[in-house]
Amino acid sequence: MNTFTRLVRLMLPFKWWIALATLLSFATLGAGVGLMAMSAYLISKAALSVGFSELAVAVTAVRAFAIARAALRYAERYITHRATFHILTRMRVWFYTAIEPLAPARLQRLHSGDVFTRISADVETLENFYIRVIVPPLAAVLVVALACVLLGAFDWSLALTLALFSILVGIVLPIVTQRTSRAPAAALVATRAALNAHLTDQIQGLADALAYSQAQNFSRQTAALGKQMDDAQLRLAHWRGTSNALAVLLTGLAGLTILALAIPFVTQGEIQGVFLALLPLAAIASFEATQPLSAAFQQLETSQAAARRLFELVDAPPASPDPAQPLASPARFDIEFRNVRFAYAPDDALALDDVSFHIPQGERLVLRGASGAGKSTLVNLLARFWEADAGAVRIGGNDVRAYRADDVRQLLGVASQHPHLFNGTLRDNFLVAKGDATDAEILDACRIAQLAEFIAALPLGLDTLVGENGMKLSGGERQRVAIARVLLKHAPILIFDEATANLDARTEQALWHALEPFLQTRTTLIISHRPFPFIAHAQTLILENGRIMQTLDRVQNIPPAPTA
Numbered sequence: 001m002n003t004f005t006r007l008v009r010l011m012l013p014f015k016w017w018i019a020l021a022t023l024l025s026f027a028t029l030g031a032g033v034g035l036m037a038m039s040a041y042l043i044s045k046a047a048l049s050v051g052f053s054e055l056a057v058a059v060t061a062v063r064a065f066a067i068a069r070a071a072l073r074y075a076e077r078y079i080t081h082r083a084t085f086h087i088l089t090r091m092r093v094w095f096y097t098a099i100e101p102l103a104p105a106r107l108q109r110l111h112s113g114d115v116f117t118r119i120s121a122d123v124e125t126l127e128n129f130y131i132r133v134i135v136p137p138l139a140a141v142l143v144v145a146l147a148c149v150l151l152g153a154f155d156w157s158l159a160l161t162l163a164l165f166s167i168l169v170g171i172v173l174p175i176v177t178q179r180t181s182r183a184p185a186a187a188l189v190a191t192r193a194a195l196n197a198h199l200t201d202q203i204q205g206l207a208d209a210l211a212y213s214q215a216q217n218f219s220r221q222t223a224a225l226g227k228q229m230d231d232a233q234l235r236l237a238h239w240r241g242t243s244n245a246l247a248v249l250l251t252g253l254a255g256l257t258i259l260a261l262a263i264p265f266v267t268q269g270e271i272q273g274v275f276l277a278l279l280p281l282a283a284i285a286s287f288e289a290t291q292p293l294s295a296a297f298q299q300l301e302t303s304q305a306a307a308r309r310l311f312e313l314v315d316a317p318p319a320s321p322d323p324a325q326p327l328a329s330p331a332r333f334d335i336e337f338r339n340v341r342f343a344y345a346p347d348d349a350l351a352l353d354d355v356s357f358h359i360p361q362g363e364r365l366v367l368r369g370a371s372g373a374g375k376s377t378l379v380n381l382l383a384r385f386w387e388a389d390a391g392a393v394r395i396g397g398n399d400v401r402a403y404r405a406d407d408v409r410q411l412l413g414v415a416s417q418h419p420h421l422f423n424g425t426l427r428d429n430f431l432v433a434k435g436d437a438t439d440a441e442i443l444d445a446c447r448i449a450q451l452a453e454f455i456a457a458l459p460l461g462l463d464t465l466v467g468e469n470g471m472k473l474s475g476g477e478r479q480r481v482a483i484a485r486v487l488l489k490h491a492p493i494l495i496f497d498e499a500t501a502n503l504d505a506r507t508e509q510a511l512w513h514a515l516e517p518f519l520q521t522r523t524t525l526i527i528s529h530r531p532f533p534f535i536a537h538a539q540t541l542i543l544e545n546g547r548i549m550q551t552l553d554r555v556q557n558i559p560p561a562p563t564a
Contacts, residue, residue: 003304006311007129010091017083018134024076025139029289030146031072035065036285037150040277048274084130091123098314101405105319105386117196118313122189122306129303133296140170140289147286151258151279154271158258162283165254169247170290174297177243184235185301189309191232195225236298243294251287255280320384326404330396333411333492333523335359335382340391342377351377353546354391364524366532369543375527377546379416379497382525384408395493413491417498419482421470426455426481427462429470433485445487448514449480450507475502483511487518494519497527509534 011018042058096119099107107115144166152159202209202218209215259280265271271279335358342352351374359365369375380386381393384405392399400408421429430442439462446452454477458464470478479502486494500508512534519535526532532540542550 003307003311004300007126007303007307008134010094011087011130011134013090014083014087017079017086018130021076021080021083021135022138022142024072024079025135026142026146028069028072028076029139029143029286031065031069032288033143033147033150033282033285035062035069037278037282038062038065040281041274044274044277080131080135084127087130088123088127091126092119095119095123095310095314101318101321102313102316103385104380106313106316114193114197115313116200117193118309121192121196122309125189125306126303128299129307132292132299133303136289136292136296137170140166140293143286143289144170147282150282154262154275154279155265158261158279158283161258161261162254162286165250165257165283166286166290169250169254169287170293173243173246173250174293177239177294178297178301180239181236181298181301184232184239185298186305188229188232188236189302189305191225191229193309195222195229198222198225236302240295240298243298244291247287247291247294251284251291254287255284258283320387320401320405322404323402326407327398327402329403329407329411330398332361332396334361334363334396335493335523335525336392336394336397337378337381338392338394340381340388340393342381342386342388342390344377344386350546352381352388355543355546355548356391357541357548359523359525361523362521364519364526364535366526366528366540367543368528368530368532368540370529373543374546375529375543376416376497378525379414379495379527382408382495383412383414411491411493412495413486413489413493414495414497415479415482415486415499417479417501419470419478419485421466421473421478421481423466423468425460425463425465426458429466429481430462430485430488433488434490437488441488442484445484446480448487448511448518449484450511450514451477451480451484454480476504476507479503480511483515492522494522494524495527496524498529501529 038058038061042055042062045058046055099115099119144163148159148163151162198221202222206215209218259276262271262276262279266273266276337355337357340352340355341350343350355374355378357365367375367378377386381388382395382400384400384403387401394400395403395408395411422432427439427442430445431437434441442462443452443455446455455461455464464472466472466481470481473481479499483496483499486496500511503511516535526535540552541548542552
């Protein structure tokens with residue numbers, strides 16, 4: 001299925017809105033043709049008449065067409081834009097829903113600025129597709145047909161002449177414009193994406209760029225991308241201007257040709273002289289419908305270039321697709337890795353190589369290893385962000401691939417070293433874990449996560465804004481917010497991936513002691529790069545270069561909780 005067809009299918013739920021917009025556009029343009037024709041007739045008739053009574057009908061018609069044109073234009077704009085906004089809203093939801101299963105595996109190859117450009121600028125570009133590509137050609141066909149019928153009532157040679165010039169302006173010229181605009185339209189969309197991605201990098205890394213005196217280099221790169229974008233826009237504008245000029249030229253030639261053809265009919269008495277001005281002016285008025293078609297075809301190229309970027313991402317298969325007949329959520333919550341091998345890409349080194357271990361339900365396991373040893377990869381496979389290349393990852397005795405990905409993730413409570421916090425209040429970020437949590441539940445979780453004193457000292461408490469990705473909080477505070485979210489979720493399987501790495505030793509020890517009752521009945525995996533003496537656990541596995549190299553004994557004696 002080609003890009004154009006797919007775009008049309010996206011608007012099918014709003015086909016009646018589009019049909020209404022097309023009819024209103026036709027009525028508006030038709031009123032314009034009627035206004036021009038009756039105005040010409042009225043002026044000619046006024047030159048020959050001696051009494052107002054002979055002009056009354058024509059005057060009334062001119063007024064009616066003028067009022068109708070204004071009212072219909074407003075209605076057409078309102079309906080067209082409302083339909084377009086509905087379509088774009090649906091498209092944004094469709095795009096987000098389509099890419100959600102792709103995260104993070106299929107999205108990690110893309111720059112965050114590029115993803116943002118696709119979901120914002122590329123979708124917004126498609127506004128032109130529905131306003132300026134779909135509706136105008138449909139309305140133009142109806143208007144040209146109306147004008148041809150009007151001229152054909154006098155003589156079909158006039159109608160055929162109008163049809164010929166309409167084909168040149170409405171079909172031949174737009175096709176030429178489309179083909180000449182294809183390359184600059186694709187370049188514009190691609191360069192805009194590159195520029196937005198580059199600007200995202202600049203803004204996010206502005207402090208480091210200033211610290212290393214790289215601001216001028218970044219500015220030059222931005223200027224270069226901006227120039228490329230300007231060049232593409234100028235090329236599009238060049239062809240748009242040329243096309244518009246040719247359309248106006250052909251419109252004038254059409255009017256002159258029809259006038260030249262009509263004069264003999266008038267001199268021979270086949271057409272009354274009072275209609276002579278009406279014929280070319282009515283024809284010229286009909287070109288209001290066909291002149292925008294060159295721009296419509298140019299917008300078609302830009303829209304299709306943007307749509308191809310959307311469909312490129314949407315069509316990517318998820319790294320871990322759901323089974324056709326998924327199992328129900330497991331009744332047990334033990335975890336098993338059996339001979340698991342995995343690499344992030346075919347040419348990459350193995351991130352995990354023949355890894356096997358088992359965590360019985362309600363037990364705890366500590367996994368230690370240096371950075372890059374493969375610890376976080378275990379979490380990615382357990383959460384079904386990726387699938388193992390060989391071996392099996394099991395929950396409750398069944399391979400996680402037998403469950404829906406959402407069902408598996410519902411079982412997991414994950415606190416990572418670098419949690420993402422949304423640009424809202426503290427309360428907003430806690431409600432991510434449990435949307436209906438009360439303030440009392442949130443504060444209880446914060447007490448266990450060693451955040452109670454911090455929140456009590458804030459003037460706005462839970463209503464405190466945390467900034468983009470929690471930048472108003474320290475690293476340790478962000479980690480404790482993540483742990484509080486895990487507590488609120490009440491998941492049966494808990495994963496702490498370097499979750500307390502940014503805490504001082506005293507706070508970390510107090511936090512793990514407070515967590516002890518909560519962990520009693522839950523299957524827990526603790527990932528750390530250092531020895532972990534804070535809670536009792538069954539065993540410790542040492543991971544090196546994707547392989548388990550050593551198993552240490554159970555830790556039973558833990559330090560007492562720190563005193564105030």
